[in-house]
Amino acid sequence: MSLPLRARSDRRGPSPLAWAALLAALVAIAPLAAAVMTALQPGAHSLTAPTFLRYAGASAALAAMVAVGATVLGAAAGVLVGLHRFPGRGLMAWLLAAPLAAPTFVLAYGYADLFDVAGPIQSSLRGALGVSPDLNVRSLWGAGLILSLAFYPYVYLTVRAALAHQSASTLEAARTLGATRAQTLRRIILPLLRPALAAGAALAVMETLADYGAVSFLGVQTLTTGVVRAWSVFGSTAEAARLALPLVGAAAVLLWIERRSRQGRVSDAARAKATPLALEPLGGWRGLAALVFCVGLIGLGLALPLGWLAHQGLSVEPDTAALVRAGRNVLILAVLGGALTLGLATALALGGRRTPFLTRLAGLGYATPGAVMAVGLLAPAGFLWRGVEGAAQGLGAGVLLLVLAYASRLTAAALEPIGAGLERVTPAMAHAARSLGESETGAALRVELPMARGALLTAALLVFIDILKELPATVMLRPFGFDTLAVIADRYAKDERLAQAAWPSLLIVLIAAPVVIWLNRQVSRTARGVTQ
Amino acid sequence: MPLARLFNRRLTIGLGLAAMLSLPLAACQGEDGKRDDAPADAGVVNLYTARHYDSDLQVYEAFTEATGIRVRRIEMPASEMIERLRAEGDASPADVIVIADAGAMGRAAEAGLLQPAASDDLVSRVPQNFRDPQNRWFGFTRRARVVAYDSAKVRPEEIDTYEELASPRFRGKLCVRNSDNPYNISLLSALIEHWGPERATEWARGVVANMARPPQGGDTDQIRAVGAGQCEVAITNSYYFLRMAGSENAADREIMQGVRLGFPSLDGRGSHNNVSAAGLAANAPNRANAIRFMEFLTEAQAQGVFAEVTNEFPTAEGAAVPERMRDYAARPVDPLPMSAYGPRQAEAQRIFEAVGWR
Numbered sequence: 001m002s003l004p005l006r007a008r009s010d011r012r013g014p015s016p017l018a019w020a021a022l023l024a025a026l027v028a029i030a031p032l033a034a035a036v037m038t039a040l041q042p043g044a045h046s047l048t049a050p051t052f053l054r055y056a057g058a059s060a061a062l063a064a065m066v067a068v069g070a071t072v073l074g075a076a077a078g079v080l081v082g083l084h085r086f087p088g089r090g091l092m093a094w095l096l097a098a099p100l101a102a103p104t105f106v107l108a109y110g111y112a113d114l115f116d117v118a119g120p121i122q123s124s125l126r127g128a129l130g131v132s133p134d135l136n137v138r139s140l141w142g143a144g145l146i147l148s149l150a151f152y153p154y155v156y157l158t159v160r161a162a163l164a165h166q167s168a169s170t171l172e173a174a175r176t177l178g179a180t181r182a183q184t185l186r187r188i189i190l191p192l193l194r195p196a197l198a199a200g201a202a203l204a205v206m207e208t209l210a211d212y213g214a215v216s217f218l219g220v221q222t223l224t225t226g227v228v229r230a231w232s233v234f235g236s237t238a239e240a241a242r243l244a245l246p247l248v249g250a251a252a253v254l255l256w257i258e259r260r261s262r263q264g265r266v267s268d269a270a271r272a273k274a275t276p277l278a279l280e281p282l283g284g285w286r287g288l289a290a291l292v293f294c295v296g297l298i299g300l301g302l303a304l305p306l307g308w309l310a311h312q313g314l315s316v317e318p319d320t321a322a323l324v325r326a327g328r329n330v331l332i333l334a335v336l337g338g339a340l341t342l343g344l345a346t347a348l349a350l351g352g353r354r355t356p357f358l359t360r361l362a363g364l365g366y367a368t369p370g371a372v373m374a375v376g377l378l379a380p381a382g383f384l385w386r387g388v389e390g391a392a393q394g395l396g397a398g399v400l401l402l403v404l405a406y407a408s409r410l411t412a413a414a415l416e417p418i419g420a421g422l423e424r425v426t427p428a429m430a431h432a433a434r435s436l437g438e439s440e441t442g443a444a445l446r447v448e449l450p451m452a453r454g455a456l457l458t459a460a461l462l463v464f465i466d467i468l469k470e471l472p473a474t475v476m477l478r479p480f481g482f483d484t485l486a487v488i489a490d491r492y493a494k495d496e497r498l499a500q501a502a503w504p505s506l507l508i509v510l511i512a513a514p515v516v517i518w519l520n521r522q523v524s525r526t527a528r529g530v531t532q
Numbered sequence: 533m534p535l536a537r538l539f540n541r542r543l544t545i546g547l548g549l550a551a552m553l554s555l556p557l558a559a560c561q562g563e564d565g566k567r568d569d570a571p572a573d574a575g576v577v578n579l580y581t582a583r584h585y586d587s588d589l590q591v592y593e594a595f596t597e598a599t600g601i602r603v604r605r606i607e608m609p610a611s612e613m614i615e616r617l618r619a620e621g622d623a624s625p626a627d628v629i630v631i632a633d634a635g636a637m638g639r640a641a642e643a644g645l646l647q648p649a650a651s652d653d654l655v656s657r658v659p660q661n662f663r664d665p666q667n668r669w670f671g672f673t674r675r676a677r678v679v680a681y682d683s684a685k686v687r688p689e690e691i692d693t694y695e696e697l698a699s700p701r702f703r704g705k706l707c708v709r710n711s712d713n714p715y716n717i718s719l720l721s722a723l724i725e726h727w728g729p730e731r732a733t734e735w736a737r738g739v740v741a742n743m744a745r746p747p748q749g750g751d752t753d754q755i756r757a758v759g760a761g762q763c764e765v766a767i768t769n770s771y772y773f774l775r776m777a778g779s780e781n782a783a784d785r786e787i788m789q790g791v792r793l794g795f796p797s798l799d800g801r802g803s804h805n806n807v808s809a810a811g812l813a814a815n816a817p818n819r820a821n822a823i824r825f826m827e828f829l830t831e832a833q834a835q836g837v838f839a840e841v842t843n844e845f846p847t848a849e850g851a852a853v854p855e856r857m858r859d860y861a862a863r864p865v866d867p868l869p870m871s872a873y874g875p876r877q878a879e880a881q882r883i884f885e886a887v888g889w890r
Contacts, residue, residue: 051885112749118756118787126760138748219710219748221890229712232611233881235639315781375615382619393578393625476612480578480604480625491584491607496752496772499781 015440021351021358024344027404028362028411031376032248035368038375039241047230047239055226056246062144062215062222063205063250069148070204071197074155077297079189081156082163085279086287092294093160097153097520099301101512103469103486104150105213105493106505110305111137111146112218113312113498120308143220147208149301154207155200157520162196168277181280195261202258209247210369213471217493223247224369237375244372248364255363258416306509313502322488327507330484333399333474334467337406342460344407345414349422350444359415366412370472377405381477398479405473410466414459421455422448454522461519465512485511574600577821580617581630582610583808587841591834598828601821610636610714617645617813626813627822633714634671635721637809638874641668649812651823657830657848661869662807671807671870672829673844676770676863677719678803679794680755685764691794694723694804697765698738706739707754707763710747711884715769719804720883721876722868726798729879737887747890752776759787765794769806774843774857795863802864806873807847 014022080086081093099107113119115137126132136142170192174184212224221229223243230239282290352359365373381401384391391397425448433443449456471486478487485504492501581588584607592603608616610631617624617640629646631637640646646668654663654670662671679691690696697706709716723732744763754766755776773793776784795803810829816822828834835851838844845861846853853861 048885116749116753116756117762118753118760123760132760136745136748139746219746219890221710225712228611231615232609233712233717234878235611235614235643237615374612378615378619382621385620386623392620392623475608476616478606480606483607487607495584496750 015351017347017351017441017444018354019351020347021355024348024411025352025358025362027344028348028365028408030380031373031405031408032365032368033376034379035241035244035372035376036248038237038379039245041238047226047243052226052243055221055223055243058140058220059209059222059224059247061140062147062220063208065141065144066147066151066208067201067205069144070152071155071201073148073297074152074157074200074204075159075193075197077152077294078156078159078163079185079193080290080294082160083189083277083280084282084290086282086290088291088294092291092298094517094520095298096156096294097516098298098513099150100153101465101516102150102302102306102509103213103471103505104147104207104211105217105471106309106489106509107146107150107301107305108143108214108217109493109498109501109505110309111142114305114308115142138219140220143215143218146214146218147211148204149297150214151204151207152297152301154203155197158196158200158203159193162193163277166192166277171277199258199261202254202261206251206254206366209250210366212370213490224371227369228371231371231375241372241375244369247372248368251364251366251368252360255360255412259360302509306506309498309502310506312499313506316497316499318500318503322483323485323503323507326483326485326488326504327511329482330468330486331511333402333406333484334464336399337403337410337467338460338464340403341407341410341414341463342456345411345418345459346449346456348411349415349418350448359419363412363415365409368409370409370470373405373409374472374476377408377473377477381405393480395479395482398477398482402474402477402479405477406463406467406470409470409473410463413466414463417455417459417462418452421452421458424455425451458519458522461515465515468508468512575818575821576602576604577818577825578625578627579603579605579630579825580613580626580628580813581605581607582613582636583607583630583632585842587837587844590837590841591829594833594837595825595828598833599821599824601824603825610640614640614643614645618643622815624813624815625817627816627818628825629669629811629813630808631811632808633718633873634807634809634870635718635873635877636714637669637811638664638871639877640811641666642874645814646811647814647816649823649826651827653827654823654830659847659849661865661867662847663809664811664871665869669809669811670826670830671809671847672826672834673808673838673842674805674847674865675807675844676795676803676805676860676865677715677767678770679796680758680766680768680773680791681794682758682761682764683790683792686794688792688794691765691796694796694798695735696796697767698735698742700742702742702765704742704744705764706742707744707757707766708739708747709750709754709767711881711889715751715806716767717877717880717884718806718870718873719767720880721873722798722804722866724876724879724883725868725872729883732880733883733887736883736889740887740889755791756787759789759791770845770860771843774860778843778856793860795860797864798866798868802866805865805870807870808844 077096081089081096115121115135117132117136122132122135137146170188171184174188179187210224212228215222216225216228223246227240227243230236230243348359348362384397384401388397429447429451430443433447434440438446469486471490474484474487475490478484485508489501489504489508492498492504592605596602610633613629613631617626617629620626629640631640641664648667649670650667655667658670658672662674663669679697681691690701696702711717720732720736723735727735744757751768751772754763754768755773757763758766770793773791777788779785779788798804810826812819812822812826830848832848832851835846835848839846839854839857843857845857
């Protein structure tokens with residue numbers, strides 16, 4: 001049925017949309033291509049096989065721990081909130097996504113200090129018991145635990161969204177056929193949720209593999225810290241890029257999993273009738289247990305580490321002027337970067353529909369470790385610096401470069417929600433517009449985008465939050481005197497002054513939290529049958 | 533326009549917000565509001581620095597006050613800085629490069645990113661072993677990489693050499709950070725230079741055998757672990773110890789009660805030291821200002837700020853040392869030129885890998 005469209009656009013050559021998509025793909029792929037080219041350069045092999053295996057093993061173990069941890073926690077929270085009624089459910093429903101507001105390095109600061117051998121917990125235990133138990137979070141286990149708590153919201157959100165798209169009739173049929181609550185959960189709900197769990201877990205694992213801030217602070221040596229080590233100690237960008245290739249490969253696999261599971265979900269959504277699921281009341285101790293579980297999750301994922309950091313921060317005088325400047329800087333970057341990334345990702349989503357390979361390639365940037373992207377970004381940045389008079393000096397050129405860097409790294413993050421939003425617009429609607437005389441670009445601008453505007457806003461806000469937390473590209477490419485909150489936090493942490501690092505860290509969370517909560521509310525509004 | 537209607541108010545608000553945010557941005561020229569109040573505009577000096585201490589901000593302000601030259605800066609780790617300078621090439625705006633490790637500074641010089649700075653003041657003020665033989669970089673603050681120890685369990689003479697840190701006396705009783713750290717790499721580089729690779733490898737193996745826990749945290753965390761009784765000795769930079777000993781935080785002072793700083797000696801010649809160094813960028817567009825800035829770092833005022841605020845030892849001949857750190861600053865320093873650290877970095881890292889020092 002798309003035959004007439006294709007014939008028409010072929011006759012006229014590529015539409016403006018297709019050109020825009022190509023441009024967007026170029027921006028997104030350039031750093032990754034540069035990084036791969038760096039990796040292929042001949043260079044001294046300073047890395048021994050056992051060391052490589054140790055890094056890869058740690059990355060794999062961490063990914064496995066987070067896959068299990070984040071999935072179990074996120075699924076439990078999603079099913080509790082999505083299918084049950086218990087005291088405090090409304091509040092919990094929107095607070096449960098809040099840990100996404102905190103950069104992982106901030107959680108790592110808080111936990112490492114809390115559980116340090118000279119920290120409050122071990123010190124008081126030593127005082128009370130005479131011995132201190134080994135509660136060290138600066139370990140593989142600690143990192144697995146902290147990252148699970150940081151990333152369970154991905155699974156929580158995908159599960160909530162999936163439940164919102166399920167029709168009540170399936171569950172009712174199961175119950176009328178005599179299935180118990182446990183049987184319904186095991187035989188009906190969990191199989192239905194499988195694609196959502198896979199998608200959420202894939203996102204959590206992708207973030208885990210690319211994480212540098214938390215693992216390096218916790219002293220866990222993974223492929224990402226290996227990348228930085230190869231770079232900073234051996235001075236070998238080629239070695240660094242080579243170490244990153246397995247990560248890019250893993251990202252490709254994870255994206256494929258995520259995409260496949262989303263396809264399943266969409267077809268369900270199309271069929272689902274708007275009969276919202278009835279919430280099962282949890283009375284007495286069950287309700288209380290559900291509440292305690294949710295409060296515990298939010299407490300461990302956000303309140304405890306942040307509360308401790310805030311407590312530490314209160315003992316020092318913050319450099320208010322610098323914080324205000326850094327806050328202003330990062331807001332400028334996040335707004336501009338969010339807008340540009342949204343534009344590029346939209347062009348790619350609309351114009352790249354006939355070239356899915358291009359879109360998928362552009363998606364790889366998201367899961368590539370920031371340090372590797374930074375290596376890759378330097379090559380195109382070098383062209384700008386050397387080719388344009390004054391570009392290496394100027395503030396404007398510096399900001400532009402950073403915004404482009406964010407766009408190339410985060411286009412994939414924006415692509416996911418935009419793609420999902422556009423899939424809800426059926427081809428028939430676009431066809432109707434075309435038959436009424438709209439061009440392909442016109443149909444996209446005047447029909448499809450307005451219908452998917454909720455998804456566009458979601459995408460822009462996701463990028464906004466990621467830019468708030470971004471570190472490696474900002475550190476490396478920023479212009480003179482242009483610090484962000486994350487840069488300041490990192491500087492204090494490197495100087496081993498956690499109390500000072502607490503202030504910028506908390507500010508990041510304070511700015512991001514309302515946005516995260518708003519995004520989460522979008523999900524729960526969909527759950528009540530309100531689509532946009 | 534339909535597209536505009538689609539975003540209607542949100543877009544308007546967003547654009548308005550962006551415009552509001554960029555107004556102060558355009559006005560402030562990206563630097564710390566230092567545009568009108570300088571005595572006379574004598575241009576700028578563009579600084580790339582890997583240091584991250586508050587003392588430095590005070591020194592920049594003092595420099596602008598004294599010379600009218602504004603300081604524009606970007607802070608980033610040494611490896612990122614080296615790559616950025618490479619990518620910028622001839623177009624690089626960098627005038628002065630500051631790195632808190634003689635080894636990494638040597639790598640920058642080796643990569644052709646620095647040029648000799650012709651300044652008699654710098655050459656006469658900074659002792660030969662604290663600067664590059666070709667005068668491409670000059671150390672302006674010094675720190676000793678020494679030992680914090682539990683005075684209840686360790687006698688000072690048990691740690692008066694680096695060899696003793698690897699002896700069975702401290703099996704399971706030593707804390708040290710990981711081997712990515714430039715200060716550890718430069719320490720092992722110096723040991724290789726003195727002892728040769730075999731003996732240095734044996735030493736590193738002994739230290740690994742003595743570790744009370746897998747390497748983790750920064751130097752401050754190692755000192756705290758001594759205070760908490762998890763280890764008896766910890767390898768640390770001197771300024772972290774001095775900062776904690778003088779801390780206003782009650783918990784820090786409490787934990788520091790029984791912790792002392794010991795200065796092991798390398799073959800009887802002195803302790804291993806490192807410097808923060810400033811180098812003249814290869815393509816410095818403001819060359820005269822750059823040299824003026826480097827000279828300022830070694831003058832009495834700046835040397836005093838680094839000592840007071842960051843607890844680093846001065847490198848300039850005859851610079852004053854605050855009373856509370858005079859004893860520590862007077863300890864003998866290994867006379868090996870620090871330019872020897874750079875070429876040994878990769879070898880040191882290979883030894884760390886081989887002996888399992890993570």
